[in-house]
Each structure stands twice: as structure tokens, then as C-alpha cells.
Amino acid sequence: MSDGAPVLELRSLEKHFDTTSGITETIRNRLVGEGPKLVRAVDDLNLTLAENQVQGVIGESGCGKTTLLRTIIGLYDPTGGEMRFHGRPTSEFTKDEWKEFRRHVQIVFQDPFNSLDPKFSVRRTLAEPLEIHGIDYDRTDIEEMLESVGLTPASQYIQQFPNQLSGGEKQRVAIARALITEPDVILADEPASMLDVSTQAEILNLLNELTDEFGVSMVYISHDLSTVSYICDHINVMYLGRIVEKAPTRALLADPKHPYTQALIRSIPIPDPHYDREQATIGGEPGDPIDMPEGCRFKNRCPERMDVCDETPLDVAPDGDGDREVACHLYYDHEERAGAEPKPAASDGGERP
Amino acid sequence: MAEPILEFDDVDIRYRTDGDDVRAVNGASFAIDEGDYFGLVGESGCGKSTIADSIVGGLDDNGEVVSGEIRFKGEQIQDYSESEFNENVRWKEVSVIPQSSMNSLDPVMKLSEQAVEMAKYHTDLSRPAALDRLRELFDVVGLSESRISDYPHQFSGGMQQRAIIAFALFLQPSLIIADEPTTALDVIMQDQIMDYINGLKDDWDVSMLLITHDISLVFENCDSMAVMHGGQIAETGTVDDVFDRPRHPYAILLQNAFPDVRFPDRELAVIDGHPPQLRDEVDFCTFADRCPWAEPACREGAPPATPVAGDDDHLAWCVRAGEMSELAANHLERSTESTSILEGGQ
Numbered sequence: 001m002s003d004g005a006p007v008l009e010l011r012s013l014e015k016h017f018d019t020t021s022g023i024t025e026t027i028r029n030r031l032v033g034e035g036p037k038l039v040r041a042v043d044d045l046n047l048t049l050a051e052n053q054v055q056g057v058i059g060e061s062g063c064g065k066t067t068l069l070r071t072i073i074g075l076y077d078p079t080g081g082e083m084r085f086h087g088r089p090t091s092e093f094t095k096d097e098w099k100e101f102r103r104h105v106q107i108v109f110q111d112p113f114n115s116l117d118p119k120f121s122v123r124r125t126l127a128e129p130l131e132i133h134g135i136d137y138d139r140t141d142i143e144e145m146l147e148s149v150g151l152t153p154a155s156q157y158i159q160q161f162p163n164q165l166s167g168g169e170k171q172r173v174a175i176a177r178a179l180i181t182e183p184d185v186i187l188a189d190e191p192a193s194m195l196d197v198s199t200q201a202e203i204l205n206l207l208n209e210l211t212d213e214f215g216v217s218m219v220y221i222s223h224d225l226s227t228v229s230y231i232c233d234h235i236n237v238m239y240l241g242r243i244v245e246k247a248p249t250r251a252l253l254a255d256p257k258h259p260y261t262q263a264l265i266r267s268i269p270i271p272d273p274h275y276d277r278e279q280a281t282i283g284g285e286p287g288d289p290i291d292m293p294e295g296c297r298f299k300n301r302c303p304e305r306m307d308v309c310d311e312t313p314l315d316v317a318p319d320g321d322g323d324r325e326v327a328c329h330l331y332y333d334h335e336e337r338a339g340a341e342p343k344p345a346a347s348d349g350g351e352r353p
Numbered sequence: 354m355a356e357p358i359l360e361f362d363d364v365d366i367r368y369r370t371d372g373d374d375v376r377a378v379n380g381a382s383f384a385i386d387e388g389d390y391f392g393l394v395g396e397s398g399c400g401k402s403t404i405a406d407s408i409v410g411g412l413d414d415n416g417e418v419v420s421g422e423i424r425f426k427g428e429q430i431q432d433y434s435e436s437e438f439n440e441n442v443r444w445k446e447v448s449v450i451p452q453s454s455m456n457s458l459d460p461v462m463k464l465s466e467q468a469v470e471m472a473k474y475h476t477d478l479s480r481p482a483a484l485d486r487l488r489e490l491f492d493v494v495g496l497s498e499s500r501i502s503d504y505p506h507q508f509s510g511g512m513q514q515r516a517i518i519a520f521a522l523f524l525q526p527s528l529i530i531a532d533e534p535t536t537a538l539d540v541i542m543q544d545q546i547m548d549y550i551n552g553l554k555d556d557w558d559v560s561m562l563l564i565t566h567d568i569s570l571v572f573e574n575c576d577s578m579a580v581m582h583g584g585q586i587a588e589t590g591t592v593d594d595v596f597d598r599p600r601h602p603y604a605i606l607l608q609n610a611f612p613d614v615r616f617p618d619r620e621l622a623v624i625d626g627h628p629p630q631l632r633d634e635v636d637f638c639t640f641a642d643r644c645p646w647a648e649p650a651c652r653e654g655a656p657p658a659t660p661v662a663g664d665d666d667h668l669a670w671c672v673r674a675g676e677m678s679e680l681a682a683n684h685l686e687r688s689t690e691s692t693s694i695l696e697g698g699q
């Protein structure tokens with residue numbers, strides 16, 4: 001492992017699913033000259049996670065967030081691009097290296113109703129990963145972990161089975177399971193979505209402590225901008241498989257650049273019945289990763305759409321701010337850029353075979 | 354005044370376990386008027402889903418309504434049998450968007466087939482008509498019509514959630530119970546779905562019980578609401594009354610703890626402590642250990658419902674409710690000096 005390399009580096013990462021269902025459809029497609037029905041769930045995605053950093057990923061339902069995490073952890077094989085862990089390409093990992101990787105990188109799955117084994121008590125759920133990785137433990141370790149995610153007194157929960165826990169309690173057990181092996185990298189998929197504000201604050205504080213004091217790095221997925229802002233240094237806004245804007249958290253909230261980010265922020269409900277929120281103006285249809293538009297993927301819903309949006313926008317630094325990047329034609333002078341090296345017109349158009 | 358479509362009257366619900374019973378809901382009373390959208394908010398584990406499940410006879414096997422009355426359209430339903438629930442309550446009258454909706458779809462059946470089955474048992478729609486209805490609803494919840502014949506696992510979490518919402522609306526029920534319906538969704542989609550749900554009132558006579566931990570959703574979309582803490586209802590009233598004059602300490606502290614994207618720099622208040630696990634008789638206020646204003650009387654009996662002076666149908670279950678406007682004065686005044694980043698820019 002080379003020192004100084006980021007913990008995790010994704011370059012043009014791609015995960016496509018072939019959803020052509022069965023042989024007849026395949027033959028039919030051949031006959032009419034259509035390619036397979038590809039879901040381009042993650043498509044040309046770049047992300048760098050430095051040590052001790054928390055990268056937030058937000059984006060609409062179906063934009064590829066979970067697929068991204070599952071690809072990182074090795075549950076899916078990427079269909080393109082590259083992934084490096086401490087500088088080493090994961091495609092070259094040996095079996096032992098994967099095992100090591102799985103111990104250091106833990107995932108909190110999105111849906112605790114499905115990701116907890118119904119036959120395992122809370123105690124066994126937490127003991128399992130420790131046993132798999134040959135880590136010594138006793139009952140106190142498990143109880144302490146439970147209390148730190150707010151399941152107090154732990155003795156009241158330790159014998160319960162998942163179906164005897166509320167939604168938020170399940171979610172906290174799932175978090176505890178990921179943290180108990182003391183990972184260096186946490187991949188968290190909507191870990192606090194079912195928690196009320198007060199419990200959420202407690203979990204976020206715990207995660208903050210881990211990243212601040214123990215050098216843990218994290219990719220934190222959420223659609224809730226108000227919680228993301230508590231925990232993430234940087235926010236990546238994902239749209240149809242690609243990151244369309246990245247910026248330090250505060251800058252993104254106060255001054256969103258991409259029209260999609262702007263709509264996201266305007267759609268957050270306000271806790272005041274007298275406040276008449278102006279609704280975001282973007283139209284219905286969320287993106288469809290099967291039939292992606294050419295050019296900017298957001299163009300069909302974008303209030304700022306221009307002719308040039310039929311071409312894939314470059315990732316540019318808005319207002320020359322080196323900390324930020326946005327993929328939108330509004331933020332650069334096209335003539336000036338014309339000379340600059342073109343980004344490979346990437347996977348956006350229909351150029352692929 | 355509209356008749357209530359659903360009433361809870363002093364309801365206790367327990368789960369039997371190997372050890373002591375879990376007393377999940379204690380002395381709960383509230384009513385949802387016909388045509389009203391009613392929000393139920395409260396901390397994780399406070400008993401919200403238990404209340405939802407009890408309305409359709411869907412409590413876990415070890416759960417039971419041990420006392421009190423639950424009335425649907427005036428009729429007592431707490432002691433209904435399985436078949437009475439099927440005949441009189443479930444499906445056509447009350448439909449549920451369950452909190453665990455991601456596993457409430459049949460994994461081995463195409464969504465289109467699931468809709469056809471549902472139509473077969475509960476309507477006289479033909480197969481093509483059922484599929485048309487499903488396409489229409491898919492459109493409403495932002496799913497592409499071409500995906501009606503997908504299997505559930507081919508959908509992302511939020512897409513499954515939207516499919517469930519489409520199924521819940523399929524039979525045009527008179528009461529929709531939505532348990533955290535939009536937690537798996539991004540805010541734009543949440544906004545569109547809530548907008549649509551608000552528009553349902555124009556199409557048929559529908560009421561809703563919206564369960565969520567997101568108080569903003571209730572403030573934006575409901576007519577009236579209940580705040581719960583530790584298995585007890587803390588406060589009920591119209592959303593404006595509860596927002597303007599909260600009188601239960603938990604409701605007061607909750608509002609201060611709520612993040613507001615207009616003010617990202619505002620310090621969030623945290624409500625210290627945890628709700629108690631309710632294994633013994635609940636003859637005390639479950640908020641007492643966390644409440645800054647607790648006094649001995651709070652532990653001497655379950656607090657009675659206290660009407661809030663000047664408001665109609667605004668109740669707080671707190672022995673000191675009458676004093677709260679003075680006791681919590683500095684919590685209740687809303688700071689006016691901070692400026693919203695949404696309105697003034699920056």
C-alpha cells in the first residue's frame with residue numbers, strides 16, 4: 001500500500017445491469033437490432049475519499065447510490081472504470097486482500113428490515129462479525145456498543161429479535177453491527193433515515209466522534225440535506241449515475257450551483273405551518289437510467305435548459321473556486337474552453353455499441 | 354362538525370415477551386375527523402407503528418389491545434376477528450403503507466401480477482383495466498409505466514416505496530395509514546408525492562393518518578396532529594395550535610430540536626436522556642426523567658388530558674400544562690434575528 005494515497009479512489013466507475021429478461025427477449029432484440037436493455041446505475045463516477053474525511057452523497061431515489069456502495073464493497077463487479085484502496089487497484093486483490101478489505105470496510109445497509117437476519121437475536125447479530133474476523137469479545141463489549149447507539153439499557157434489547165424492534169431500533173442495531181469491528185472506513189446507506197431528530201443527533205455525534213478521534217473515513221449516503229450537513233465535510237450530488245456537483249458542505253447549502261441541487265434545497269420541508277414554501281419548479285419524471293437523455297442528463301427537467309445542453313457538460317470549477325466542481329453548461333465560457341483538452345465524450349451519449 | 358372516522362379511547366397495547374410484557378401504548382386517546390389529514394410524530398420506539406398496526410388487526414402475534422376502545426366509523430373494532438377485519442376494515446376501507454414496505458411486496462411476483470391479483474379479490478376490474486389503473490398510478494408516483502412488469506428486486510429502495518404507495522391508492526380507501534411513507538425518498542420526490550396525496554381529497558372522501566418522525570412534513574401537510582412520547586400521547590390539536598402554543602414539554606423541546614434548513618448555523622437543542630423501556634405499569638408521565646420541569650406529581654399517576662385554554666380540541670397530557678406558557682417562556686419565544694439563507698440569499 002502506497003502511503004499518502006487516498007483511502008479510496010473511484011475513477012470513471014461504472015456499474016450497468018442487463019435487465020433483458022430471458023432468451024426470447026434477447027433474440028427479439030437481436031432481430032430488431034436493439035442492444036440489451038441496460039440500466040446504467042453508476043456511470044462515469046469519480047470520487048476520492050481521503051483519510052479522516054466524510055464524503056456525503058445525495059441524490060434522488062434510483063440515481064445509483066446503493067449500487068455505488070455495493071460496488072465499492074465488492075458485492076457487484078464494476079462493469080468499467082477503476083477502484084483503488086490505499087492506492088492499490090481492487091481488481092488486482094488476492095483472496096486474502098479481499099478478506100482484509102472486508103474487515104476494514106464496513107457497510108450499514110439501507111433497509112434494516114431486510115438486512116438483519118430475523119433468526120438472530122441482537123446479541124448474535126453483533127457477535128457474528130466479531131467471530132468471522134476472529135476478534136475477541138465479551139458481553140460487555142456488545143452492551144457498550146448498543147448503549148452508544150442509544151439502545152439503553154442494553155440488557156433490555158440484547159435478547160430481542162429483529163421483529164420485536166421498532167424501525168429505528170433495527171436501524172441502530174444495523175449501525176452497531178457495522179461499528180463493532182472498529183472499521184477504518186464506513187459506508188453508510190441512509191443510516192439514520194428512520195430516526196427522530198434527537199436520536200439522529202446522538203448517532204451523528206457518535207459517527208462524528210469516530211471520524212474526528214479515530215481517523216475513520218466515511219461515505220455517507222442520504223437524501224436528507226439537513227442531516228448530511230451535520231456530518232459531512234463535502235457533499236456530492238448524484239444524478240442518474242453521475243456526480244453533477246461537489247462542494248464543501250456549507251458552500252453547497254448556501255450557494256448551490258447546479259439547477260438540480262437548487263431544486264433539492266428548495267424541496268426541503270420547513271418546520272413551520274405558517275411558512276409558505278415556494279415549491280421547486282422542476283417537473284415530474286425522475287431520470288430513467290435505461291433511457292438516458294443525451295448531453296446533460298438533467299436537461300429534460302431543467303428550468304435553465306439551453307441548446308448547448310444537448311452536449312455533455314464538463315466538470316468545471318464555478319467562479320474559479322478550486323474547491324468546487326459542477327457539471328453544468330451555465331458555469332463556463334464554451335469558446336474559451338473549446339481549446340482545452342476535451343474530456344472523453346464519456347458515457348453520456350448513445351455512442352456506445 | 355365532521356364525524357370522526359377513527360377514534361382511540363384510552364387504549365392500552367402490550368407485547369408479551371419471555372420476560373415482562375412491553376407496554377408499548379398506554380392510555381392513548383385521539384380522534385381523526387372525516388376528511389382530515391392527521392399527523393402522528395414521536396421518537397423512535399414510542400409506539401407509532403404499534404398504533405397503526407392495531408387499527409387493521411395487524412399487531413405481531415404477541416401483541417394485544419388489552420383495554421380501551423378503537424372505533425372506525427363509530428364501530429368498535431378492537432376485538433374484531435381476522436375475518437371481521439378482512440370484511441369491514443382492511444383493503445377497501447383502510448389501506449396501509451407499512452413502515453417495512455420494502456418487504457411487503459411479493460418478491461417472486463411481477464408488480465403487474467400483484468396488481469391483477471389485488472383487483473381480482475377486491476374489485477370487479479378486468480385484467481386490462483387493472484393494468485391501466487396501475488400504469489396511471491405508477492405515473493403519479495414517478496415510476497416509468499414500462500416498469501410495471503418488473504420484479505421488486507429490480508427496483509431501488511425508493512422505487513419499491515413508491516410502488517407500495519401506488520398499491521395503497523389502488524382501491525381508493527377511505528382511510529390511508531401511511532407509516533413513514535417518504536423516509537426512503539429524496540425531498541423532491543417526497544414533495545411531489547405529498548402534493549399528490551394532498552390532491553386526493555378532491556377525488557374521493559379520504560382521510561389520512563400520517564406517521565413520521567419528520568415534524569415538518571406534518572406541519573406542511575396535515576390539519577391536526579398528535580405528539581407521542583414513551584408510549585403515551587403527549588399532545589393533540591390542530592397543527593397551528595400545536596405549533597403556536599405547544600404545552601407538553603416534549604412537544605416544546607422537540608420543536609427546538611428540529612433542524613430547519615433556513616438556519617443551518619443555528620445550534621440544535623438536544624433532548625437529553627432516553628425514553629424508559631416500559632415493562633411495568635405505566636402510572637407516571639414517561640417524560641418525567643427527561644423533563645426540565647418535572648415535579649413529584651409527574652410520577653404519581655399518568656397525567657390527565659388537560660385542555661389548553663382558548664383553543665378548541667387542543668389537549669396536553671401534562672400535569673403542569675397550565676403553567677407551561679410561563680415555565681417554558683424562553684423556549685417558546687422564537688428568535689427573530691437569525692435570517693434565513695433561503696429568503697435573503699446567503
Ligand SMILES: Nc1ncnc2c1ncn2[C@@H]1O[C@H](COP(=O)(O)OP(=O)(O)OP(=O)(O)O)[C@@H](O)[C@H]1O
Nearest residue numbers: 164166167168368377397398399400401402403413
Ligand atoms: N413484537 C414485539 N415484541 C416485543 N416488543 C415489541 C414488538 N414490537 C414492537 N415492540 C416494542 O414496542 C415499542 C414500540 O414499537 P413501535 O414499532 O410501535 O415503535 P415506533 O414508534 O413505530 O418506532 P420507530 O419510529 O422506530 O419505527 C418498542 O420499544 C419496540 O421495541
Ligand SMILES: Nc1ncnc2c1ncn2[C@@H]1O[C@H](COP(=O)(O)OP(=O)(O)OP(=O)(O)O)[C@@H](O)[C@H]1O
Nearest residue numbers: 017041061062063064065066067507508509510511
Ligand atoms: N439488481 C438489479 N437489477 C437491475 N436493475 C437494478 C438492480 N439494482 C438496482 N437496479 C437499478 O439501478 C438503478 C439505481 O438503483 P440504486 O438502488 O442504486 O438506487 P439508489 O440511488 O440507492 O435509490 P434509493 O434512494 O431509492 O435507494 C435503479 O434504476 C434500479 O432500478
Ligand code: SF4
Nearest residue numbers: 296299302309328329
Ligand atoms: S447543463 Fe443545462 S440542462 Fe443541465 S442543469 Fe445545466 S442548464 Fe440545466
Ligand SMILES: [Mg+2]
Nearest residue numbers: 065066110510
Ligand atoms: Mg438506495
Ligand SMILES: [Mg+2]
Nearest residue numbers: 166167402452
Ligand atoms: Mg415504526
